[in-house]
Amino acid sequence: QVxxxxxxxxxxxxxxxxxxxxxxxxxxxSSYAMGWFRQAPGREREFGATTRWGGGRPYYADxxxxxxxxxxxxxxxxxxxxxxxxxxxxxxxTAVYYCAAATGSGNYYSPHEYDYWGQGTQVTVSS
Numbered sequence: 001q002v003x004x005x006x007x008x009x010x011x012x013x014x015x016x017x018x019x020x021x022x023x024x025x026x027x028x029x030s031s032y033a034m035g036w037f038r039q040a041p042g043r044e045r046e047f048g049a050t051t052r053w054g055g056g057r058p059y060y061a062d063x064x065x066x067x068x069x070x071x072x073x074x075x076x077x078x079x080x081x082x083x084x085x086x087x088x089x090x091x092x093x094t095a096v097y098y099c100a101a102a103t104g105s106g107n108y109y110s111p112h113e114y115d116y117w118g119q120g121t122q123v124t125v126s127s
Contacts, residue, residue: 002026002116004099009121012089016125020084022099022118030077033102036084037111038095038123045098049073049084050108062108067093091127096120 008020020036033052039045051061051073061073072085082099100114107113 002032002101002103004101004116004118006097006099006118006121009097009123011124011126014089014091014125014127016089017085017087018089018123020086020097020099020121020123022082022084024080024082024099024101024116026080029080029101031103033106033108033113034073034075034082035100035102035108035114036071036073036082037098037100038093039098039120040095043095045111047109047111048097051075051082052102052108086123089123089125091125093123094125095123097123 003025004022006022012018035050036048037045038048047064048067049063051059070088075082098120099118101116102114
């Protein structure tokens, strides 16, 4: 069983920045694909970013088009932590942000590919 705990959400003005953190339990964190998703009221949970081992290559990251160039995902395996640095925030980035861990293979763009989820942290961007 893996437990995920997010932190770092809050209220920020448009154009500002926030950094979300997600700490995971478990001794095999380095083998997990980690993702950040978000869900705005009345909308489905949507993919934001993922970081995973790349078949022998160093960890690489992938992003939704809506956040590419503004958000950056990173991980510290020694601390069992994944981060999401969010810059140039927009009002449409307002949502609950969820950290997720996947133990199997996949592309990791769909919520259904993830096995464990955090409780979420609210990000509100005022315009």
